[in-house]
Structures are given as C-alpha cells and as structure tokens.
Amino acid sequence: MEIMRATGTDARRRAARPAERIAYATGLALIASGAFHLGVFGVDGGPWDGPVSWRKPVTFGLSFGLTLIALTWVTSYLQVGARLRNVLLVVFTADCVLEVGGITLQAWRGVPSHLNMETAFDTAVSMSLAVGGGVLVVLLTVFAIVAFRNRPDGPTGMPLAVRAGFAVLLVALASGAAMIARGVTLTRTGHQEAAYHSTAALKPLHGVSLHAVLVLPVLAWLMTRTSWSELTKNRVMYAAVSAYVAAVLATGTWAALTYET
Structure with a gap:
C-alpha cells in the first residue's frame, strides 16, 4: 500500500513539473523582492507600521513567496488530478504576483495599497487586490476540500x-x-x-x-x-x-x- 501511494504521488509530481517549476521560481522571486525591500527600508527609513510603509512589500513578498512554495510542495501530497492541480497552481501563482505587485507599486508611489479610494487609479489597484484576495480564498478552499475528501499521501504524520x-x-x-x-x-x-x-x-x-x-x-x-x-x-x-x-x-x-x- 505504501509503495502504491508513493508511486501515485511520484506520478502526479512528474505530471506537474512545469507548473511546479514556475511556482517555485516565482515564490523565490517574491521572497527576493521582500528581502530587497527590507534593504530599501534600511536605506530609506520611514515608519515600519501604518498604511504607507516599506513593511508591506517586505512582509507580503516574504509571506506570499513562502506560501506559494509551501502550497506547491504540500499539494503534491493531495489526491487530485495532475491537470486540475496544474491549473490551480498557475492561477495561484499569477494571483500571488498580482497581490505583491500591487502592494509594491503603491509602496513606491507612497500611498496606501489596501482600502485606498482616493483616486481612480488607487481605487483600481485596491479593488484588484480585493478581487485577488477573493480568488485566493476560492483556490485555497478547493485545495482544503480535496485534502479532507481524500486522505493525502505521504510518510507517517x-x-x-x-x-x-x-x-x-x-x-x-x-x-x-x-x-x-x-x-x-x-x-x-x-x-x-x-x-x-x-x-x-x-x-x-x-x-x-x-x-x-x-x-x-x-x-x-x-x-x-x-x-x-x-x-x-x-x-x-x-x-x-x-x-x-x-x-x-x-x-x-x-x-x-x-x-x-
């Protein structure tokens, strides 16, 4: 039984390699972006807290990068079709880029990224981040449902x-x-x-x-x-x-x- 599970997991991993490579590379890029902006904060200074701060591209870059890498790896243990997993991973990767990109753009512009309706452009960015957040909720909920409908593969624990x-x-x-x-x-x-x-x-x-x-x-x-x-x-x-x-x-x-x- 353990051999069969391992074989099934390996097959899904092989089928998902292109999507996984994109997701892993993007996750590393987002982490690098967060680390870079930590350096920008060290040079430029400014407040760490508040709606306008270098903290946001730092924490969101690191957090989204780690989450993207983690989800790519963890979902390889799910009992889900390779094609569906590939599609979900690609959409999730694009959404992570959208979220971090919008937040980083607004940080460089010196304006709040979320809940900012001051101008038409700021509203468009804020709403895109909100919609992107909704997409994340749907995608991650789908993965959670799969995890509970079918017992995940993997070693003990x-x-x-x-x-x-x-x-x-x-x-x-x-x-x-x-x-x-x-x-x-x-x-x-x-x-x-x-x-x-x-x-x-x-x-x-x-x-x-x-x-x-x-x-x-x-x-x-x-x-x-x-x-x-x-x-x-x-x-x-x-x-x-x-x-x-x-x-x-x-x-x-x-x-x-x-x-x-």
Missing part, C-alpha cells in the same frame, strides 16, 4: 499535517476576509483613516494561521530523517497540531478582546 495545515489555513482566509470587509465598510461610510487601522486586531491571527500549512508538513518531512517509530512520529505530530491550535486560539482571543466595532 504527513496526512495529518496536511489536513491540519489546510484547516488552520481556512482560519487565515476567514480573518483576511473579515479585515477586507471591515475596511471596505469603513471606507465607504467616510471613515478612511479608521479603515487603515481597523485590521490591527486580526493581523496576528491572520499571520499565525497562514503558515500552518508550511510548518506542520515540514515537521512531518523532518521526522522522516529520524529513526523514530511510527507511534512516536504520530504523537509528535498530534502534539504539534495541538500546539498550533492553541496558538491560533490565543491570537483569536486577543483579536476578540481588542477588536473595535
């Missing part, structure tokens, strides 16, 4: 890691959607400045839950390099998942206590 990672990722998607909805509502009711600061309470929850889909599968992969028994590996993975859920609950509680209506 990997199926649990992939499923738990996608489950926690759904929390990130929900918190991200809540931030966008809250900000848009405030903007359209004439509270532009409040909109820029309305997302602060949810940012820790969003950030923590976003990367479970990378952290947990990496742990499962690292355990393949040990001589631990399958029982020990499963126990470690369950403990890791529990710890991550506790972190999500902690940041969620903080968000609920500090969220301003």
Whole structure:
C-alpha cells in the first residue's frame, strides 16, 4: 500500500513539473523582492507600521513567496488530478504576483495599497487586490476540500499535517476576509483613516494561521530523517497540531478582546 501511494504521488509530481517549476521560481522571486525591500527600508527609513510603509512589500513578498512554495510542495501530497492541480497552481501563482505587485507599486508611489479610494487609479489597484484576495480564498478552499475528501499521501504524520495545515489555513482566509470587509465598510461610510487601522486586531491571527500549512508538513518531512517509530512520529505530530491550535486560539482571543466595532 505504501509503495502504491508513493508511486501515485511520484506520478502526479512528474505530471506537474512545469507548473511546479514556475511556482517555485516565482515564490523565490517574491521572497527576493521582500528581502530587497527590507534593504530599501534600511536605506530609506520611514515608519515600519501604518498604511504607507516599506513593511508591506517586505512582509507580503516574504509571506506570499513562502506560501506559494509551501502550497506547491504540500499539494503534491493531495489526491487530485495532475491537470486540475496544474491549473490551480498557475492561477495561484499569477494571483500571488498580482497581490505583491500591487502592494509594491503603491509602496513606491507612497500611498496606501489596501482600502485606498482616493483616486481612480488607487481605487483600481485596491479593488484588484480585493478581487485577488477573493480568488485566493476560492483556490485555497478547493485545495482544503480535496485534502479532507481524500486522505493525502505521504510518510507517517504527513496526512495529518496536511489536513491540519489546510484547516488552520481556512482560519487565515476567514480573518483576511473579515479585515477586507471591515475596511471596505469603513471606507465607504467616510471613515478612511479608521479603515487603515481597523485590521490591527486580526493581523496576528491572520499571520499565525497562514503558515500552518508550511510548518506542520515540514515537521512531518523532518521526522522522516529520524529513526523514530511510527507511534512516536504520530504523537509528535498530534502534539504539534495541538500546539498550533492553541496558538491560533490565543491570537483569536486577543483579536476578540481588542477588536473595535
């Protein structure tokens, strides 16, 4: 059975190589962009927080780059057709470029990237980022559904890691959607400045839950390099998942206590 699973996974990986190469290369480029803008911040200075800051191209470049690389790798363990996975990866890659590109453009222009309706161009950028965020939600939800409909492949601990990672990722998607909805509502009711600061309470929850889909599968992969028994590996993975859920609950509680209506 394990050999059959490994063979099936290898076949999907071979079929998806072109899309994977594009996704991995793009992910590295986005990470490089984030690192470059950290250097720009070091030279140019300015505030780290706030709606206009070099922080945004830094954190979004690094975060989207890592997420793209992680999703490309993790989805190779899903029981999904190669063609469908290729299409989803290509769209996801393009959407990541759109998000980071729009944010970076506005940072260089010295204006807010999200919730900015000051000019027609700023509105177009802001709305494209919002639409791109919606596309991300749909794509990642599809991957999550696949993960729970069919048991993922992989070594001991990997199926649990992939499923738990996608489950926690759904929390990130929900918190991200809540931030966008809250900000848009405030903007359209004439509270532009409040909109820029309305997302602060949810940012820790969003950030923590976003990367479970990378952290947990990496742990499962690292355990393949040990001589631990399958029982020990499963126990470690369950403990890791529990710890991550506790972190999500902690940041969620903080968000609920500090969220301003």
